[in-house]
Amino acid sequence: MYLLQQTLFSFEQWLEIESKDRLNLFFSALDLQPYAMKLRSSSPQGAKPIPREAILRAFLVAPQEGISTFTQLHQRLDRDLRFRYQCGFRLEEPAPSIATLSRVFKQIVKQGLAKNLFIDLVSQCKEAGIIDAFHLAIDSTAIRAYEKKQPKSRSQVTGDATWGAKYDTFGNKIAWFGYKIHLAVDTHSELPIALAVTPANVYDGDMAIPLMKEVMGDLDWKVKFVMMDAGYDQVKNYEAARSYGAQAIIALNKRGEKEPPAGIASNGTPRCTMGYEMVYWGAEKDRLKFRCPHVVGKTDCPLGTAACSDSNYGMVVKKAIAEDVRRYANPHRDTRGWKELYNERTAVERCNARLKEYLMVNDLHVRGIEKVTAAVYLNAIVLLASALAMSKVTQVKRTA
Numbered sequence: 379m380y381l382l383q384q385t386l387f388s389f390e391q392w393l394e395i396e397s398k399d400r401l402n403l404f405f406s407a408l409d410l411q412p413y414a415m416k417l418r419s420s421s422p423q424g425a426k427p428i429p430r431e432a433i434l435r436a437f438l439v440a441p442q443e444g445i446s447t448f449t450q451l452h453q454r455l456d457r458d459l460r461f462r463y464q465c466g467f468r469l470e471e472p473a474p475s476i477a478t479l480s481r482v483f484k485q486i487v488k489q490g491l492a493k494n495l496f497i498d499l500v501s502q503c504k505e506a507g508i509i510d511a512f513h514l515a516i517d518s519t520a521i522r523a524y525e526k527k528q529p530k531s532r533s534q535v536t537g538d539a540t541w542g543a544k545y546d547t548f549g550n551k552i553a554w555f556g557y558k559i560h561l562a563v564d565t566h567s568e569l570p571i572a573l574a575v576t577p578a579n580v581y582d583g584d585m586a587i588p589l590m591k592e593v594m595g596d597l598d599w600k601v602k603f604v605m606m607d608a609g610y611d612q613v614k615n616y617e618a619a620r621s622y623g624a625q626a627i628i629a630l631n632k633r634g635e636k637e638p639p640a641g642i643a644s645n646g647t648p649r650c651t652m653g654y655e656m657v658y659w660g661a662e663k664d665r666l667k668f669r670c671p672h673v674v675g676k677t678d679c680p681l682g683t684a685a686c687s688d689s690n691y692g693m694v695v696k697k698a699i700a701e702d703v704r705r706y707a708n709p710h711r712d713t714r715g716w717k718e719l720y721n722e723r724t725a726v727e728r729c730n731a732r733l734k735e736y737l738m739v740n741d742l743h744v745r746g747i748e749k750v751t752a753a754v755y756l757n758a759i760v761l762l763a764s765a766l767a768m769s770k771v772t773q774v775k776r777t778a
Contacts, residue, residue, distance in 0.1 A: 616703040665698050
């Protein structure tokens with residue numbers, strides 16, 4: 379039996395901590411000096427150097443404080459002395475200008491520092507036992523662009539924002555101009571462990587393999603199950619998961635579905651000679667076992683076992699998952715164990731919701747896919763660093 383695990387970290391509880399106390403805890407979980415050292419000083423010759431680590435701190439705090447623009451960040455640093463001090467700026471010096479904040483952000487984008495810090499924090503969360511990465515959930519979410527709309531042909535050249543469309547749970551078509559965030563989330567902690575940003579028209583099903591590669595290939599983490607919705611129901615995604623030793627748990631996309639092979643139900647369950655669906659009876663490695671439904675009391679066959687077997691045990695059919703990786707899975711599709719695993723997919727939905735409702739990925743005021751990607755990483759870093767900070771608080775309470 380596969381049981382849903384309680385998340386170890388509640389970001390909602392984190393936000394309930396008073397801002398001044400939360401910031402101290404947040405920074406205690408971060409070592410930003412190695413990253414700040416990589417940012418070149420943009421100060422004119424003879425001027426005092428820009429406090430790079432303090433600016434990096436400010437960029438990471440901004441999403442938690444509802445700050446979405448460089449102008450808003452400058453104003454908060456200029457007016458709120460406590461905030462400026464907690465970010466690491468000297469009080470006798472003026473807050474960094476809007477132009478300075480913009481230049482440092484461009485350096486972060488150019489050097490890929492946000493992604494590097496994100497990967498580092500993911501590893502730290504795993505080492506701390508916050509992330510276990512045995513179960514993965516993958517999904518995307520739409521974000522609108524803060525940039526001038528352009529023809530589709532132009533966006534294909536630039537790779538920047540374009541028009542996207544999807545159907546909501548009620549079948550209504552929703553269109554937007556912008557991007558998609560594709561997330562791979564650890565279902566145990568509901569924390570992001572890999573992400574990608576694409577133009578809005580990129581198909582979800584094409585992004586599962588790059589995310590799985592980042593987690594199971596580049597990081598070499600041993601994932602057992604990968605949960606995805608029907609938008610990822612493609613043979614290539616099942617095969618990619620299997621190539622890393624994982625089992626894909628994906629809802630069937632029945633639009634345009636062809637008839638299943640003779641003697642097989644749409645979910646991969648074999649039918650007996652009388653046409654009844656057989657009963658899943660467990661798995662032996664990559665082979666699924668099904669038994670006569672009459673023998674196990676699921677149907678009342680008029681011929682009993684006589685129609686299909688001479689044994690009192692009844693007819694037995696075994697199916698290798700490799701025969702049809704889309705229909706066959708361990709645990710078998712639509713069984714209780716399969717459904718419990720699939721329900722863990724909601725972890726990625728909750729992670730997306732936190733990024734959009736509590737942080738600022740739904741209100742990014744930067745232009746171009748490279749800057750948008752860096753900004754999304756900064757927001758995702760907030761979730762990881764907050765989880766590390768909460769973990770340290772919990773450890774202190776336990777030892778007190």
